[in-house]
Amino acid sequence: MVKYVTISIPKPLYDRLAKALEGTGYRSVTEYIIFLIRKNLPDLESKDVEKRLRALGYL
Numbered sequence: 001m002v003k004y005v006t007i008s009i010p011k012p013l014y015d016r017l018a019k020a021l022e023g024t025g026y027r028s029v030t031e032y033i034i035f036l037i038r039k040n041l042p043d044l045e046s047k048d049v050e051k052r053l054r055a056l057g058y059l
Helices: 011-021 029-045 049-055
Strands: none
Touching: 011 029, 029 049
């Protein structure tokens, strides 16, 4: 069984994201955030410094 945790984000940011996702096919803000984490986590976990800096938005 998969366990879940709650991550807090500012309400205005959540509202902006919810509005931006309307009509995109994502069922929820949570679904989109999970997609982003799964997409970017390998780069953040990488031992390659350049990949990590890119994933963090520095490059």
